[in-house]
Amino acid sequence: MQKGNENKPITIYDIAKEAGVSPATVSRVITNRANVSNDKREKVLELVRKYNFQPNVLAQGLANAGTKTIGIMTADVRNPFYAAMFVACEQAARERGYTVTLCNSMDVKNQEIQLLGKMRDQRVDAIIQMGGSVDDLASDEEYVEAVNQIAGDVPFVTTGKLDGTGCYMVRIDDRKCIDLLMNHLLDLNHQRIALLGGSMDVVSTYAKYQRYKQILRENMLEFDQRLVSFDKLYNYEAGYSEIERLLEEKIPFSAVIAVNDQSATGIIRCLQDHGYRIPEDISVVSQDNTMFSEILMPKLTSVDYGYEEFGRLLVDTVIALLEGKNVERLQMVTPTLVVRESSGYCTGKSIV
Amino acid sequence: MQKGNENKPITIYDIAKEAGVSPATVSRVITNRANVSNDKREKVLELVRKYNFQPNVLAQGLANAGTKTIGIMTADVRNPFYAAMFVACEQAARERGYTVTLCNSMDVKNQEIQLLGKMRDQRVDAIIQMGGSVDDLASDEEYVEAVNQIAGDVPFVTTGKLDGTGCYMVRIDDRKCIDLLMNHLLDLNHQRIALLGGSMDVVSTYAKYQRYKQILRENMLEFDQRLVSFDKLYNYEAGYSEIERLLEEKIPFSAVIAVNDQSATGIIRCLQDHGYRIPEDISVVSQDNTMFSEILMPKLTSVDYGYEEFGRLLVDTVIALLEGKNVERLQMVTPTLVVRESSGYCTGKSIV
DNA sequence: GTGAAAGCGCTAACAC
């Protein structure tokens, strides 16, 4: 299968000697960066195939030719959203001849900065960051500085934003997410709709909140501050405690939009713990459409981002940048709605 | 924060010049591989700190000093088990001054072989593989060859096994998993216990099956072939369809051991779809103790592996190997049982 | 204990 790995790995010198050309010529054909006569090119290519030759990436990197690797930083791959995104990026990169390398910041800013440094030291060609400081509504100054300094000459693309850094953004259309969800719920006759989980310090959450209010207004529906979360996390517990708050304070509502699938899970559990049926009594819709959506009881109506295309777009953007092409600073990913079991028609005016 | 990154990155030559020593000496102190007089060492160290100097890993790698990176191959990080393991390894590696790099084989053998090659080309110092061909009961010949050839001089450690490769194994004690689960269930008066999901072509699953039969025998309980899965997958669908089979064929049982949390999810959903209550009617216990266990309704009784220590052991093993230490070929991780809501006392002889 | 110098494998001027 693999040949020529018997002893020391093959180098361009070996190829050059056997082909009767200079190492430079070999380099030229494998990098495809200069003209080489057809016969020499063929000869070299033949040997490359024969020995299954792969240029040493370390040497290539050292010689300033780039490492063909993209550094990806997520907040935490254990979150299915990031896992899905990472795999999508990995696949896309693979197809384009790039390698990816992953690190998790665990949402700790110091760690983020350090990892940025690590990536630079590894000479990644570009960096993609998902989650962490790039989600901040107000970009952290120190982090901005770090990115400017460390990733200064390396393309930096993110699913969030980082004011003052010339980073490239590939973002989910947050407004559209809410449009999808609200229209679905309004069609089902819901009027008292909660918006639960998450924090207004996060760009996307804040944008969604704004859109939510706007739609309410457009539909002459009352906006009730108590129905929305302002400074919560994005996990199970946040969902659980927030819905419990509504229940305990007896704030009426018939539907809830969860900030993501994990919080939706907590919301549903709490509702069930309190004896409510979903969607008969209360509808719950969510965002992210991770594996949880399929697996929960009831299955979740959730907004999907098209992970595969999302990842591909991220990687394509990085590569376009690397190739010196002109790229839009901000690109949008359009979400779609996947309707499942957790949302239904609202019969009563509002429950609770 | 970070200093000295203004222009071109600092090199050992810069340090050497400023310290009034030779580059070799600088190298000696940063690698800590030879004796250097105390005053020079101090001087160098001071400058290293001053400039926050980090040696170029590419150059180090090229000079055959290792890259300080561990390649990790999982079947699919979107599986919470692998995600948890990866993060655990990443943390452990970080603490020991190593970097990790992740790739997903998607359980495709050709891909696995290719990725092995990619890792070699990246000059990883060692490889950790979790899932994929290392889970095969009968190791695939072609894959064995690939590992021997490609990863020949690179320490190779896995959570599975690979006969004929001198790989190192850090494995979960499969028998113990079943002991924990069976004892728990037997204590709860269950007699008809199903073993669902997974395939007997997988080492761990097979070992568990053997142990299951043995415990049945020791307790004078009947073994019913129809109660176990032999060639299924490890996902939601597998769980769902297997339990449905039992239901449709009216095979009596009062408890089921799921091969993992994902299949447990399918099992529970199917049971609920058919109107059974858990654990009142049927107990479901699982393995992996991933986030699903906490989040499901009911919460899952599941076997935990101690991800953090597991990851640490994996990484420690790798590093011990790299340091030329003597390491046991096979090390065991001891699982523990986390009892939650999905298992309860069996009142009837057996349900269905 | 310490420096000089060769070499790791590749790329990119620079000649020819």
Add this chain to the structure above:
DNA sequence: GTGTTAGCGCTTTCAC
């Protein structure tokens, strides 16, 4: 077009 040569930044003999 193609070869020669000089790095890229580090480690490691080999002398001293």
